[in-house]
Amino acid sequence: MPKRALVALALVLAASYGLHAQQVTYDRILRAAEEPQNWLTYSGGYFSQRYSSLKQIDTSNVRNLEIKWILPNQVFGAWQASPLVVDGIMYLTMRPNDIVAVDAKSGRVFWQYRYTNSPDQRVCCGSNNRGVAILGDTLYMATLDAHLVAVDAKTGRLLWNVEAGDPKLGYSMTLSPLVVKDKVIVGVGGGEYGIRGFLAAHDAHTGKELWRTYTIPGPGEKGHDSWRGEDWMHGGGSIWVTGSYDPALNLTYWGVGNPGPDWTPAQRPGDNLYTDSVIALDPETGAIKWHYQFTPNDGYDYDSVQVPVLADIDFRGTPTKAMMWANRNGFFYVLDRATGKFLSGTPFVKVNWASGHDANGRPIPTPQPTGMPTFPGNQGGTNWFSPSYSPRTGLFYVSAWLDYASIYRRQEVQYSAGRTFAGAFPITLTPVPGAPAPGIGRARPINNWTDAVAHGAVLAIDPKTGQQKWRFDQFDVTESGNLTTGGDLLFTGGREGYFYALDARTGAMLYRSTVGGQIANGPMTYSVDGKQYVAVISGNSLIVYGLRE
């Protein structure tokens, strides 16, 4: 080989080495905890603890936080996205389906990718998107019209775009995808439109669907007998929040949404598997290895789409591969994530739809008489907002709605393709009939329901006992996610426009910043050039904090 060609080859190799050095390999995602300066998945790592070992900002200096930069979105509405940060670059989705690449130190934008949704797209509850996933130099975004798109992380150029579900039938996607090995895993929303929910894995290079596992088993499949007749065809079971993965067990865990129609359980007798369940799947094949159903034959819209939080803990004297789950139905669960075995279920808010669980972990239902309130109400004891687990404190943290109930009305509904298939919308229990009630999001800066209808709190729960260790009360309800750090801090927000740093061990408020808009995303943290930052979204602004210098 001529000398010049050798030099050229060396240059190419060097260039590609440089390129590869920046790539987010599967191995890097596996070991995300070893590079806490980055935030590589929706919840910060496969165990979905929304915990970072970064500790430059800690309980002693958090009062010195200041705003470093702000990035506004041009679109109004609850901005629920969780950013990723890779080697100083932040990747973030903006409502409805734009992606931006931002200098994580300065907030200056490198590029913006704009996606135009099909006019057929329909979503029940807002044009939300919760963020991108990354593998190599490719970003993956699930869209409102149920497409999965791949975008070049360096240029913002579209690489491919595949339809994952039919928006005309009410399929949509709002979640951040989960990359496992060479697959991009996504679930579909549409639980209010009579969809048949599913989880699918796409080839990370081509977008080709490799497997699809329905959350509603069809004829011949295990669990199908939990449905009557053809009810399964429109049985709901959406998946709209990102799951978790245990590489040692090679199981990926996903929470499944409500059955359809939402509020008419008599219309679909049976347990309605796998709605309101957690399913554990083999990521290679999509085969369901085990499931646990939190709310059989749900009539309360208790979607179980919460983030499955994984940790290896000492559970009552036994080293346990645990899954912790504060469910929309008001119970905090600990499951054995290897087998799905129920270990404990303890109410974390007032609950009256069930009195507890039998030895097998099946809830003992106590349906309330017609016209009487059911606790927790329709939006749940908690909902999709990210919980956190700190391995340092051993506590599980969740945003909860307290003293909140709904009165359910049962009304049969007929399925019509692409139209709402839900039943009669429940009425929130208020001191005065017809008084305002907290719905999804907060459109105005006035809390006109007050704590007489519902109020929020961050709860710190000891997974060993299910008991509350401390509670940080808020006057309004909260949809904020929670972040814990190696500095023993818990970052959270709420609807009132305050951003907080709490002492993760005691719940004491150490820092409060008035940010104005509601916080409806999960705060995250990263560092660039040795400086730690904390990012949170308030209203239409992404706000990044760092220590005052």
Next chain:
Amino acid sequence: MVSFARAVLIAVACLVMAFAARVGAQQNPQEHPGQYSQADVEAGSRLYSAQCQLCHGLTGDQVTGIDLRRGQFRRVSSDEDLARVITTGVQGTAMPPFALQPTEVNSVIAFIRAGFDPAGTAVKVGNAARGRELFAGKGACASCHRVNGRGPRVAPDLSDVGAVRSPGSLQRSVLDPSSQMMPINRPVRIVMKDGKTIAGRRLNEDTFTVQVIDEQERLVSVDKSGIKSMTVETKSSMPAYQGKLTADEISDVIAYLLTLRG
């Protein structure tokens, strides 16, 4: 002169009638003059699902500019207007005429007026012009409530009350104000740690602050860290209009209030 036996008979008959009326009232506690029957509301709920939901949607707000559940319309105000639109449609729009029986039309209106609650109360909506006169005159509502920039600020400003309250809620407010006072409007009495007292109507509250309009119509924002005690009253100072206005007059006042949309 009426014989003693006849007088006893009349007295007994009156007692029986009064008892029957009482039992009837207990069986149908929501069926007062000026309201639709519960059966109408339920029937309306079924008719709405079958006939109207396709275009107007599950919560009645799928057509731009219209929110049936909250009584927000483009062209109509009274129940008569609603009946006309349902039976004749609206030319040049997607709203077709519906060949419904008068009782069915009545039911759909009842369901709409019940705020889409099949178990809710649906109130008859009278004449807004007459209601406006009652508001300023006989009812003396304007002596405390402000509307569109006129009147005192002691009580809540009603300029948009028609957009935020259902007819049923408005009727209950007029008949029994304390039972309907929205939690946010509750009067508060705050004693600060320095001894200063603030009394007024609550406008907003969060974890750390509370905003009130005080009795001198000043806007005051209070940091809760400086508060010694705060009492939130649940009794309204507004008089109850039960017996002060007739059922028809109250329907008219409700019609007027529903026209106030900010």
